[in-house]
Amino acid sequence: MPEPRWLRVTRVVVLSGLTLFTVVPIYAMATSALKPLQDVQGPFRWIPSHLTLRPFADIWRTVPLAHYFANSVIVSAAAMLCSVTVAIFAAYGVSRYRFRGRGLFSVTVLSTQMFPGILFLLPLFLIYVNLGNLTGVPLYGSRTGLVITYLTFSLPFSIWMLVGYFDSIPRGLDEAAQVDGAGPLRTLLQVILPAALPGVVAVAVYAFMTAWGEVLFASVLTSESSRTLAVGLQGYSTQNDVYWNQVMAASLVVSVPVVAGFLLLQRQFVAGLTAGAVK
């Protein structure tokens, strides 16, 4: 099919505009991270006066970035593991069984998106503080409290994506396993999970990204010892002088793990997303 000329021209113009819009901030981030301090203290420069890696060395000293980084890794990894495990069981139940209340499932998932975080932030803060006082188990200001909170954030959508994946696995496989005498648990672990592995990985990345990027609850529920990157990164700006080259270097460093994971798995991600969303 021949395309009219105006369409080809429009495509080039519009896609170039979108590319600029997307790339310019990322370019500014990446180049400013390589600039010496005087470059970011004067008017903006498109090209650094000279390239330096010093910001990448300094970021660890200006604020305890390694400490925040470790907290973020621990919290996100723990939230990811718990969330994926819980989601696998729930998705298996929704995908393979017919039971009362099954139809409520997608409504529930969608409605969790509706709650403004601020609505349960204040009560959760109070509950964690008082539960800590009551039981001696610190939830407020600890990583445990954050892990529990974050895993519930990624859970609804993780289940939703996994149901899509599990549904796509032929039920003949289950039946074959059951003929061999496998119970539901063995069927899940030995038949379903291996077949749905790409989906499980995509859900894991999603759960990790959710925890890695959360700001609101991190800013309220953490103390200095459990502070994550989401809050810690603002430490560069509260100093009297903002070291923008270091801020950009730190932003780059904390972005690389999740962006790489996301872009590597985007295909599975889109598949899982649409499997759940279009139904």
Added chain:
Amino acid sequence: MATVTTPAGEAAPASSPAGRGSAGARGRAGRRAGGPWPRVTPYLLLLPALVLELAVHLVPIVVGIWMSVKSLTQFFISNWSAAPYVGLRNYRTALNVDGPAGRDLLHSLAVTVAFTLLSVGLAWLLGMTGAVLLQRPFRGRGLLRTLFLAPYALPVYAAVITWTFLFQRDTGLVNHVLVDQLHLSADRPFWLIGGNSFVALVVVSVWRTWPFALLCLTAGLQTVPTELYEAAAIDGAGFGRQLRNITLPMLRPVNRVLVLVLFLWTFNDFNTPYLLFGRAAPHAADLISVHIYQSSFITWNFGFGSAMSVLLLLFLLVVTAAYLLVTSRGASESAGRGDA
């Protein structure tokens, strides 16, 4: 159009009544072979997820409603059960538009509605444009698709802090381009305080959310059979008519969910204003989440903050219900796709 070409393609029969019935029959067979309490197996599987969601979402909401009828000020934070009951006083304060607190809340709601409409509209438009223009294969298409997703994949704080840098009055890229290079303005405008902060907020929000619209719409377009376009082209339908008569109707189910999710995310957005402006949001960009956060954690009046949160939830419930009602009516009119 229930599903997509992806692995989930086979899920379609399961969601049709016949498929569901046979799946149930197999499920029953499976249960006979399964554990000692066959009936409870699905509930047991869902139990951990349910307990966690209840504990972290539903219980706090109930507690929040309880807090909203208490005078829960700073004196009662560690001994909250002692806070005196005040009935609907917090709600009256919030809804009294003649009082300062009510007036601020109404202003914040107006700003949030304007911000949401603008931001969701632009994000959807860019996503739709991008998805349609990337529909036909060409060299570099895969690269562009990946590139456009980068803002969505970045952690929100890294993305917004970068924009904070770009919007700096004296050292930022935005003023450098507008003032030094294009000479559009004689003096350097402030972007993060004053009236311009609303513009900055919309730009950052669109930058972060339009890739999600692109992602969903691209996936949705892959479900449209190419034969439809070929047949339309043979009938002499040009690009505009194909867009109007094939692409947009076929994307209806995707758009229905996409617009709702974008709306809810944008309306509830806390991260963008909080990271862009810090704790003191400018008046022109005082989004409702930050407004409630500030008035709660600066004055430590959790009772009043909870009342405002509950009002916010009620508002969203009404808007969402109305939206679903209106769009489902539209969907059943265009019969055939009603089940999607």
